[in-house]
Amino acid sequence: NLKTFLFTFYSLQKIAVILCSFSLIEITATPEITTAAAETTTLTTTVSTTAATTTPWTAPAIFYPFGAKAGDIEILENGGDTYYHVVFSTPFTYFGRTYNSIYVNNNGLLTFNYSLPETNPYPFPAYGAVDYIAPLLTDLDDLGIGIYSYQEYTSGSVLTRATQDINQYFPGRDFTASWVFVATWDYVRTWDMNVFNQHSGPAITVQAVLISDGGFSYILIHYGDCAGIPAAVGAGYDTKGSTDYYQIHYDPYGGYSIPNLKNTTNVGVPGRWAFLVNNGSETVIGVQMKLQSFSNLAQRENSDAVLQIIKQELIKYGVSSKFELKLRKLQKINP
Structure with a gap:
């Protein structure tokens, strides 16, 4: 037991000495002062400034010159x-009827007998009492701000251009234009003048060109951008009693189909239509046409469709629209 005691004691003594030693040690704690150098970060911000550029709006190349820069007389339309x-x-x-004046109406209509600024579109033939040309007859004034303008030409580059166009579409007459009248309707679906001036909103731009050499008379109708509209629309031309007429487009339920007008044509140029509206002293006595068809013309619906195409081609060259074509004989010459 003594051994055990001594061991225990020794152990306790050692512990005591150790404890005592720890108690005699003066521990001086000197706080470590850490000086943090202030780190200054300079934030450099690069501001990239992009100047807003507005590309001036231009009409399609098929349009004849129009607007203030072309010297047109302009009428601002703002809801009237x-x-x-x-x-x-x-x-x-x-x-066949000679006119010394014309009415340029705000609603996309040219009339010869009297003004019609409030008329509604209707399908052709209308059998009315007025001669008119309708590039796009609709309630343009209720859709936004617009300018309709006009100018008459008796000399200059516009006559040269008209001469070239008519000889291209109606060859064989050696036509030389001596007079041109251009009327244009340029509307934007907005009541904000800034939007209108920049032409940055949905737009409707159409044009009619009257061309004459004193005997033959022609019209060109041009279509640019035509935004869809919630109003009935009609396009083409008609005469008193509808002795002559041509319907380019008609939609009584809303003009949401008119954006495609800029892709339509009867002369192979998208957006342009051309018509002979007076053939002078010339009488059309016959026409020769070459026809190729992949349809079976022995079927009635196919032959009727071809006859309608031929009729419209004859009207284009000045034949009165009041006639019908009937197929008398059909002969198949190729297997």
């Missing part, structure tokens, strides 16, 4: 039913 009566310097003959 307006028109302008224009007296010609040279008479214009329209399907």
Whole structure:
């Protein structure tokens, strides 16, 4: 037991000494002062400034010059039913009737007999009492701000251009234009003048060109951007009693189909239509046409469709629209 005691004691003594030693040690704690150098970060911000550029709006190349830069007389339309009566310097003959003036109406309509700024579109033939040309007859003034303008030409580059166009589409007459009248409707579906001036909103831009050499008379109708609209629309031309007429487009339920007008044509140029509206003293006595078809013309619906195409081609070259074509004989010459 003594051994055990001594061991225990020794152990306790050792522990005591150790404890005592620890108690005699003066521990001086000197706090470590850490000086943090202030780190200054300079934030450099690079501001990239992009100047906003606005590309001036231009009409399609098929359009004849128009607007203030071309010297047009312009009428600002901002929700009213307006028109302008224009007296010609040279008479214009329209399907046998000679006119010395025309009414340029705000609603995309040219009339020869009287103004029609509030008329609604209707399908052709209308059998009415007025001769008119309708590039796009609709309630343009209720859709936004617009300018309709006009100008008459008796010399210069516009006559040269008209001469070239007519000889291209109606060859064989050696035509030389001596008079041109251009009317244009340029509307934007907005009531904000800034949007209108920048032409940055949905737009409707159409044009009619009247061309004459004193005997033959022609019209060109041009379509640019035509935004869809919630109003009935009609396009083409008609005459008193509808002795002559042509319907380019008609939609009584809303003009949401008119954006495609800029892709339509009867002369192979998208957005352009051309018509002979007075053939002078010339009488059409016959026509020769070459026809190729992949359809079975022995079927009635196919032959009727071809006859309608031929009829529209004859109308284009000045034949009165009041006639019907009937197929008398069909002969198959190729297997």
